[in-house]
Amino acid sequence: MKEKLSQFHITILIYMTQVGIGLLSLPSTLAEYFGTNGWLALFLVFGISCLNIFLIHFVYRLGDGKSVLEILESAIPKFLLTPVYLACAVVWSFIGCMVIQEYVMLLQMISFPTTPSYILKLLIDFFVLMIILKGIYVIGKTSTAFFYLTIWLVLLEGFVLKEFEFARFTPFLFKGGTDFMKGLLSTYFSFLGYELSIFLFPYVEKNRKFTRAVLTGNFFSFILYLSVALVAFGFFSFQELRNQMYPILDLFSYIRLPFIERIENLLFGFLLYLMVSTAAMYYWAALEVSQRIVPRLKRNVIAFVIVAAMFAVSMQIDVLSDVKKFSALFSTIQIGISFGLPTLLLIILLIKRRSRLHV
Amino acid sequence: MFRFLFMIGLSACVITGCTDQRQIEKLGFTHSVGFDLIKGEGAEEERLQVTLVIPSMENQVDKKKQILTTVSKSSKEARLKLSQQSDKQIVSGQVRNTLFGIALAREGLWKHIDTYVRDPAIGPNVKLTIVDGNAHELLSKDYPQHSLTGRYIDKLIEKEIQGQTVPEATIYSWSRDYYDDGIDPVAPLINSLRDHVRIDGVALFNEDKYVGKIEPIHSVIFSFLRGDFRQGELYMELPDEKKKEKEIVLLSSIINKRNIDVERLAGPQKFRVTMRITIKGSVLEYLGERKLSNDAQKKELEHAIEKYIRQTSEKLIAHMQKLKADGMGIGKAVRNHVSYEEWDKMNWDEVFSKLKVEFQVKVKIRDNGKFK
Numbered sequence: 001m002k003e004k005l006s007q008f009h010i011t012i013l014i015y016m017t018q019v020g021i022g023l024l025s026l027p028s029t030l031a032e033y034f035g036t037n038g039w040l041a042l043f044l045v046f047g048i049s050c051l052n053i054f055l056i057h058f059v060y061r062l063g064d065g066k067s068v069l070e071i072l073e074s075a076i077p078k079f080l081l082t083p084v085y086l087a088c089a090v091v092w093s094f095i096g097c098m099v100i101q102e103y104v105m106l107l108q109m110i111s112f113p114t115t116p117s118y119i120l121k122l123l124i125d126f127f128v129l130m131i132i133l134k135g136i137y138v139i140g141k142t143s144t145a146f147f148y149l150t151i152w153l154v155l156l157e158g159f160v161l162k163e164f165e166f167a168r169f170t171p172f173l174f175k176g177g178t179d180f181m182k183g184l185l186s187t188y189f190s191f192l193g194y195e196l197s198i199f200l201f202p203y204v205e206k207n208r209k210f211t212r213a214v215l216t217g218n219f220f221s222f223i224l225y226l227s228v229a230l231v232a233f234g235f236f237s238f239q240e241l242r243n244q245m246y247p248i249l250d251l252f253s254y255i256r257l258p259f260i261e262r263i264e265n266l267l268f269g270f271l272l273y274l275m276v277s278t279a280a281m282y283y284w285a286a287l288e289v290s291q292r293i294v295p296r297l298k299r300n301v302i303a304f305v306i307v308a309a310m311f312a313v314s315m316q317i318d319v320l321s322d323v324k325k326f327s328a329l330f331s332t333i334q335i336g337i338s339f340g341l342p343t344l345l346l347i348i349l350l351i352k353r354r355s356r357l358h359v
Numbered sequence: 360m361f362r363f364l365f366m367i368g369l370s371a372c373v374i375t376g377c378t379d380q381r382q383i384e385k386l387g388f389t390h391s392v393g394f395d396l397i398k399g400e401g402a403e404e405e406r407l408q409v410t411l412v413i414p415s416m417e418n419q420v421d422k423k424k425q426i427l428t429t430v431s432k433s434s435k436e437a438r439l440k441l442s443q444q445s446d447k448q449i450v451s452g453q454v455r456n457t458l459f460g461i462a463l464a465r466e467g468l469w470k471h472i473d474t475y476v477r478d479p480a481i482g483p484n485v486k487l488t489i490v491d492g493n494a495h496e497l498l499s500k501d502y503p504q505h506s507l508t509g510r511y512i513d514k515l516i517e518k519e520i521q522g523q524t525v526p527e528a529t530i531y532s533w534s535r536d537y538y539d540d541g542i543d544p545v546a547p548l549i550n551s552l553r554d555h556v557r558i559d560g561v562a563l564f565n566e567d568k569y570v571g572k573i574e575p576i577h578s579v580i581f582s583f584l585r586g587d588f589r590q591g592e593l594y595m596e597l598p599d600e601k602k603k604e605k606e607i608v609l610l611s612s613i614i615n616k617r618n619i620d621v622e623r624l625a626g627p628q629k630f631r632v633t634m635r636i637t638i639k640g641s642v643l644e645y646l647g648e649r650k651l652s653n654d655a656q657k658k659e660l661e662h663a664i665e666k667y668i669r670q671t672s673e674k675l676i677a678h679m680q681k682l683k684a685d686g687m688g689i690g691k692a693v694r695n696h697v698s699y700e701e702w703d704k705m706n707w708d709e710v711f712s713k714l715k716v717e718f719q720v721k722v723k724i725r726d727n728g729k730f731k
Contacts, residue, residue: 036699110479112379119371126368163532167691168539175699237539253482254531262452262482 007213009140014217016143017193020278027232031241033183035176039229046222055342057211062349089286096282097310098327103275146273164234189331195338387447391509393494395460409437410495412509456486458494464569483531489562491550523582523591541690563684571682606647613640619692642727651727665720
């Protein structure tokens, strides 16, 4: 029997999938779109994501923990599903790819200005491929290891509190922002990742704790985002925050230890683990649906093809603003999927249930 | 397949190290940078003079330094030009201090600091200092007692920041206050004397333009107005009304707390700001008639100090109001008392220059040393 993911692993897995490259720019996104005290918007976005998790919960309950792909295939003919699967695979592999690509471009900007970005990307892609080849159980385990490797970074927030000032928060609420709706969307990108839990049904122990684990993971991410946003709003002035690309990197570079002057390059390296976990989960989800399209191909071959194809794509998209654009585009589609897919599944399950009752 | 991939990955990891090599012997670590404005005939002729101080890595014993200077339009153009003068690859990752000549500071600093904020190689802890005079002259001069000028200035300022005689100004704090609309940035001001460098007070800015300074003798009191701190020394000469002589007091190990209250007024002044300053410290030097072991006389001295600080603060604020430089961040307190629309419409510089500011100073002499 295959090993199942425990509640703890699910929590960590969700958290690690959610926290990605978006974290680095989150405070400036909040300041730019929502305006003063934009960090409060996190509560709203967190609420919406929780609603989505409940939607997934109902699918889990009604479907009795069956694989969602099986549920879909039992109701919809294969020829209709194939293009949908293909589209999903493309969206998810793109999200995974763009997360890594943005990280690579930052790494190049900060530490390796003349090393070609594709070499760095190749290394990380290889790392990701090794993980996804081993399947979801290992992804969960690796994410847990990565979690321990990165969680201590939160403590670094303590180093910048010396310059923290409540007066910089201003008493104004959401003033001077640009676009509330766009802001909601952009902030939601940082929360994306929990929706992949819908594919975990067959791999978890059958009990009610599944939803609780997903919610806890989501809550962890929320707490992390909130703490980071609060620190950034008190540390930078509001207008400055709006003008920064990656305030978290600036926070890092402010930190100075008595025995080492510039520590940020070292710290930035640890963030790689967050990106790898996020990308691995998205690639894995793409792999799950791709296998349904070509069931005869070996899983390892499909994984290799996906990662290789995405590597080729990333060689074309090597301008930071383009990466951000693609990232935003596919994340927006993903928000649609994260609400649409559970809704569709619920409808299928409800119809099935009714017909079963009639019989 | 797994093993094959692993081998590829491993070799890729190793090979990547071959690009972006930075060998320490081949690098010229810039320690301090100086910027000056050079004026020519017309407005077009304005140029930037950039000076780099590079401590030599090879001659650790002699502690030789290399000073490069060039005239250019921007700081990055200067870097390109300067690297043509050097046998080393010039890098800016270890810059500790940037000095701006006062003429350039008067024109506005933001466009020069912008490149610092943008460049990921430069950290936000780089100090920012204004030179009363010419930064190039100050950096290229030899100070016989100090082999490395840049490091000497850096340490000097760092020490003075700890004693609250100058405010800390780094790329981070300066640009934060520049962007914040309720406070104006400040920076330490230094000048060069015959064989040493001296702190010359606090440079005040309006937006990014240097507008005036706080005299060194008042800079600790300026620190009282700027915020809380836990270390500092204040030297005072208190006029004694009864006798013609002055009392001399040195207050040490100061702990300062500052609060700002804002009240609305009906008149054209709009607001009344009350700044409450609470100071605790020990008296380590006292030349005067009073007996500090006598509680009543100690109280009197406390009141005399309070009066001195209050009067000096009033002088300082009047000076700053004239210059329209809100280096203490009173604007932040006012902003937190009005609606967004009102603050948005308000011309803070104008309001600040007419503002009524009152000071309530409370001084507590914690102890008076180990002598009665």
